[in-house]
Amino acid sequence: MAACPEPPLLCLPSNRLTSSRSRVIFHPKFKFMQIKFLDLKAQYDSIRSEIDAAIAETIASSSFILGPRVLSFEKNFAAYCDSAEAVALNSGTSALHLILRALGVGQGDEVITAANTFIATVASIVYTGARPVLVDIDPHTRNIDLDKLSAAISPHTKVIMPVHLYGRMVDMERLISLAIKHSLWVVEDACQAHGAKFRGKPVGSFGIAAAFSFYPGKNLGAYGEGGAVTTSDKELARRIRILRDHGSEKKYYHDMIGYNARMEGLQGAILDVKLRHLDKWNQERNRVASRYRVNLSSLPLGLPLESSEYYQVYHQFVIETDRRDELQKYLAEADIPTMIHYPVPVHKQRAFIETGIKTGALPVTEYLANRILSLPIYPELTDQQVDYISSRIREFFGQ
Ligand SMILES: Cc1ncc(COP(=O)(O)O)c(C=O)c1O
Incomplete structure (x- = not known):
């Protein structure tokens, strides 16, 4: 040859x-x-030494669940998204689900989202007992069609969940003015849009909260499963932290039935390196x-x-x-x-x-x-x- x-x-x-x-x-x-x-x-080859050092340090300090590297990632990711808080979780699906639960969304409520999305967006709504209402997409932006959104709003609607599909954001100015008019929460599904901006403002900083996935193939991907919520509502962040840890704020004291949705220490360490x-x-x-x-x-x-x-x-x-x-x-x-x-x-x-x-x-x-x-x-x-x-x-x- x-x-x-x-x-x-x-x-x-x-x-x-x-x-x-x-x-x-x-x-x-x-x-x-x-x-x-x-x-x-x-x-991985392009950042191998940084990643290997972060992994070695996490294992040496036995910080396997949450811990200092996850805390550091939360702080840095919140700043990156121009948000007061980031809560690190085990997946993007948990991020969507826990935001809705922390907002009190449940049976009898409706959540509007885009029809072209990954199934997890819609599943997270179903988990809460609420009804997903799917709105068709715009053929040009391939995101939720804002001209069709108003018609989907009913007296039961609690949340609009725009999906920034393929890394392109929804026109958040139009969407948020609609939400304000109808007193609805906006929860961004930002699982495909880490770092995207609309009119210079970063994804994850628009609604009451946003959900991110760190599935390995994402723009910011972990070496396993991972997710996060960003929000500037401190009380909402506190509720999501409780929900991610079996409804507990103090070890072995449980105020509600929550989930095991914590981020692993290794994923936090890796993501903190990769965020840079x-x-x-x-x-x-x-x-x-x-x-x-x-x-x-x-x-x-x-x-x-x-x-x-x-x-x-x-x-x-x-x-x-x-x-x-x-x-x-x-x-x-x-x-x-x-x-x-x-x-x-x-x-x-x-x-x-x-x-x-x-x-x-x-x-x-x-x-x-x-x-x-x-x-x-x-x-x-x-x-x-x-x-x-x-x-x-x-x-x-x-x-
Ligand atoms: C638009 C969208 N929403 C939600 C999710 C769920 O994220 P995860 O796989 O981390 O649970 C994904 C992941 O592919 C996604 O692309």
Whole structure:
């Protein structure tokens, strides 16, 4: 085999050259480029010494549950989100659920959220006994359609839960003025939007509280499960701290039935290190997104909306085409992994059949579910890799 022009990471092992020809794409400019959907190992390699030291220190001090590194992360993450408090938890799902419980949301209440979201957003509402009310999404922003939101508000509505999907925030000025008009709480689902901004103001600082997930693949990801609530309401933060620890403020004294939703010490230590790199990583995601945008601009594809008021953090780079399945297969044959977020809208999942929402009731969500495709995007994805992926997409469309 001739010397590979790329660093080893980008080269397929030589046995791939002799494997099925249909799976190895020869291209004059980009030979044998290996693409991952996400490369968490590359990220770890770039900060290995800091992470290893934080892990070693946490183990040496036996701070396995909560502890000083989690406290430090809470302080730093609250400041990062321009909030008075952050409460570290075991998942984003717990963050959403515990905010609703701490607000007293329960049976007889309704919580409005977007129809295109990960199931956890809606499940967290169901856990409380409240009824989720799904609003269709805007075809351009792919977030909750603010023109349709008012019609979903009823005398039972307690909370509006906007989801900043794919790393793009909802227009929080419009949403909050609607909430104020109807005396409703706003709880941000910021699980895909760490570091995003709307008109210069950071995600997690808009509503009564916000929920973050630190699932490993998130823009800020733990090395296991993790989540957090940010809020500037000190009493709400106190209630969530009690709920995360079996309803207890003082060890073995329980004022209510709570949960085991505490963050592990190791995750706090890791996240505290990784938080220092988040802005740089988000800038790299923006580099990748801009390059895709330029490379793909002449194709018959829907691209993520860009506008100056939004700092997007591109948790996903989602394109749209009515030839989605064909394109996904074509890319898979070139060893380019893609994903669909999400292939089946929540209201069409078997788990939510009893909500009685009929097919066709949320037309934009349903339409997009058949057209969207998430391309690889992460800080370590090189320009050459983005060009390679783009060249395959252009090839698919005959350009
Ligand atoms: C929009 C959204 N909400 C909630 C969650 C739940 O977070 P977790 O997986 O940490 O429970 C996720 C995680 O993927 C998410 O993307």
